[in-house]
Amino acid sequence: TLTVRRNEAANWLRRTVGVVCAKNLAEEPSEEEFRVGLRNGIILCNAVNKIQPGTVPKVVEVHSVSTIPSDGSALCAYQYFENVRNFLTGLQDLGLPTFEVSDLEKGGQGVRVVDCVLALKSFAETKKLGKQSLFKHGGIVKPSMSAKCSVRKNEPFMKAMTRSHSAELLRDGVSPEQTLGLDCSLEPAETITSDSIRMLVQTIISDKKPEEVPLLVESLLSKVIHEFERRMANQNDLMDEEDHESVTNHVKTDEEDNSCVTNNVKMDDEDHNSVGSTGDVSAAGLVNGDSVAKEIQAMADIHFELQKKQIQDMKSNICTVKSGIEQFKLQYSEDLAKLGNHLRTISHAASGYHKVLEENRKLYNQIQDLRGNIRVYCRVRPFLPGKVSSSSSVAGIEDRTITLMTSSKQGKDARKSFTFNRVFGPLATQAEVFVDMQPLVRSVLDGYNVCIFAYGQTGSGKTFTMSGPKILTEEGLGVNYRALNDLFDIQAQRRDTFCYEISVQMMEIYNEQVRDLLHSGPNKKDSK
Numbered sequence: 001t002l003t004v005r006r007n008e009a010a011n012w013l014r015r016t017v018g019v020v021c022a023k024n025l026a027e028e029p030s031e032e033e034f035r036v037g038l039r040n041g042i043i044l045c046n047a048v049n050k051i052q053p054g055t056v057p058k059v060v061e062v063h064s065v066s067t068i069p070s071d072g073s074a075l076c077a078y079q080y081f082e083n084v085r086n087f088l089t090g091l092q093d094l095g096l097p098t099f100e101v102s103d104l105e106k107g108g109q110g111v112r113v114v115d116c117v118l119a120l121k122s123f124a125e126t127k128k129l130g131k132q133s134l135f136k137h138g139g140i141v142k143p144s145m146s147a148k149c150s151v152r153k154n155e156p157f158m159k160a161m162t163r164s165h166s167a168e169l170l171r172d173g174v175s176p177e178q179t180l181g182l183d184c185s186l187e188p189a190e191t192i193t194s195d196s197i198r199m200l201v202q203t204i205i206s207d208k209k210p211e212e213v214p215l216l217v218e219s220l221l222s223k224v225i226h227e228f229e230r231r232m233a234n235q236n237d238l239m240d241e242e243d244h245e246s247v248t249n250h251v252k253t254d255e256e257d258n259s260c261v262t263n264n265v266k267m268d269d270e271d272h273n274s275v276g277s278t279g280d281v282s283a284a285g286l287v288n289g290d291s292v293a294k295e296i297q298a299m300a301d302i303h304f305e306l307q308k309k310q311i312q313d314m315k316s317n318i319c320t321v322k323s324g325i326e327q328f329k330l331q332y333s334e335d336l337a338k339l340g341n342h343l344r345t346i347s348h349a350a351s352g353y354h355k356v357l358e359e360n361r362k363l364y365n366q367i368q369d370l371r372g373n374i375r376v377y378c379r380v381r382p383f384l385p386g387k388v389s390s391s392s393s394v395a396g397i398e399d400r401t402i403t404l405m406t407s408s409k410q411g412k413d414a415r416k417s418f419t420f421n422r423v424f425g426p427l428a429t430q431a432e433v434f435v436d437m438q439p440l441v442r443s444v445l446d447g448y449n450v451c452i453f454a455y456g457q458t459g460s461g462k463t464f465t466m467s468g469p470k471i472l473t474e475e476g477l478g479v480n481y482r483a484l485n486d487l488f489d490i491q492a493q494r495r496d497t498f499c500y501e502i503s504v505q506m507m508e509i510y511n512e513q514v515r516d517l518l519h520s521g522p523n524k525k526d527s528k
């Protein structure tokens with residue numbers, strides 16, 4: 001705020017001119033007190049002369065302090081005006097902001113006075129800083145030039161600052177010998193720009209004799225090179241530090257990798273357990289980059305050797321597997337060749353199968369023909385329950401012959417023998433009877449027509465032989481059932497090579513009449 005800034009300005013003036021000179025300016029003056037305190041221009045002129053001696057060549061002052069009223073009214077108005085005017089002119093010469101004389105009168109713009117004083121304060125501080133910097137590095141001591149020579153009227157404040165700063169160097173003067181001691185390595189926060197440096201050099205050589213210039217430039221360049229090398233060395237040191245930090249971080253990262261490696265090593269080979277402990281020690285004892293690098297290199301070497309060994313093992317395993325595969329391939333080709341031979345044999349056999357089958361069929365049926373195209377069998381029914389067995393007319397039964405005895409005739413005529421393909425006695429079972437007929441069923445499936453029928457008087461046992469008893473059992477199955485069973489069995493055996501269609505009809509011939517027993521409707525007589 002304005003009050004704070006005004007207090008700051010008052011304090012700075014008091015410090016600059018001393019409390020005796022600034023006895024009429026309070027530390028924290030009001031606006032009026034500030035105006036009255038500075039009104040006669042004495043404090044202002046002394047202040048600017050402290051900063052820049054000679055800015056106000058003559059300050060009108062009253063030495064008898066006691067005679068000066070608090071508002072400075074003892075001085076004539078023109079005297080006040082003279083001091084203030086000289087002060088403002090000096091500010092203009094320094095390129096600082098100014099104010100109007102009327103601003104120190106009642107009703108004037110006191111803020112402009114405050115601004116002006118604070119600008120002078122900044123100027124003084126900047127100048128002091130520049131001097132310290134120069135003295136610190138240089139030893140520039142010989143004033144030979146007025147500050148005014150480098151300060152032009154109405155230049156911008158900051159530009160004036162820079163120029164003034166440069167002017168300090170010049171004003172203090174530099175002999176060639178002294179310049180040799182000039183340290184161009186101004187502080188890193190130096191305020192001198194390239195323009196000001198150029199100006200500085202120009203000014204330095206401007207008042208030098210031509211023969212002094214090369215020596216001067218040489219000394220400057222020498223200093224510049226020296227400074228450049230120093231900064232490069234600093235830069236390298238900084239970069240080394242950064243690299244070291246980077247290496248340390250890298251090592252930390254590698255520590256984690258090494259722990260993985262260590263685990264792998266432990267798992268792979270117990271002989272390499274020492275590797276794990278080495279890795280732990282190196283991880284714990286990372287002190288500097290070299291030792292760490294060596295540890296890492298050692299770990300990498302061990303890991304490399306381990307991997308090399310694993311690769312060799314894998315190579316030998318691959319060789320073993322390869323030879324195994326070659327052997328297997330050889331055996332496989334041999335087996336394949338054997339299988340091919342077998343297949344050729346089977347193929348050859350298969351090609352002759354149908355021929356052989358046909359031949360077999362012909363031979364089989366030739367046998368059936370040889371056994372008789374028409375075969376006649378005789379079966380003797382046992383006595384039915386309740387009948388006397390002694391009244392039988394059968395005198396004897398042989399394999400193919402049966403002998404009957406007629407009680408009404410005597411002698412030789414009483415006995416007659418009959419020959420059949422085979423004679424079955426009363427004890428013959430259904431299975432025994434069917435055995436002689438079974439080959440004919442196979443001939444049916446080979447394409448031959450076969451007819452099996454029973455012939456005899458009523459109650460002689462035709463139905464029993466062909467179908468079975470009234471209460472049917474497995475053993476009692478007659479020729480019809482057994483023949484049909486055989487037909488279906490042979491059909492199943494040959495299903496891969498033959499396809500058979502089987503159908504059944506049941507006809508009855510009775511009293512010269514044929515009847516279809518499976519016809520569900522009214523009996524249909526068929527003369528055929």
Ligand SMILES: Nc1ncnc2c1ncn2[C@@H]1O[C@H](COP(=O)(O)OP(=O)(O)OP(=O)(O)O)[C@@H](O)[C@H]1O
Pocket residue numbers: 380381382384426456457458459460461462463464465469470
């Ligand atoms: N080998 C046998 N063993 C036991 N019993 C038999 C035998 N043959 C026939 N029989 C019995 O004799 C009786 C008459 O037989 P079956 O009915 O088969 O004669 P059939 O010749 O068919 O008579 P029909 O011409 O009148 O029909 C039946 O009770 C039957 O069980």
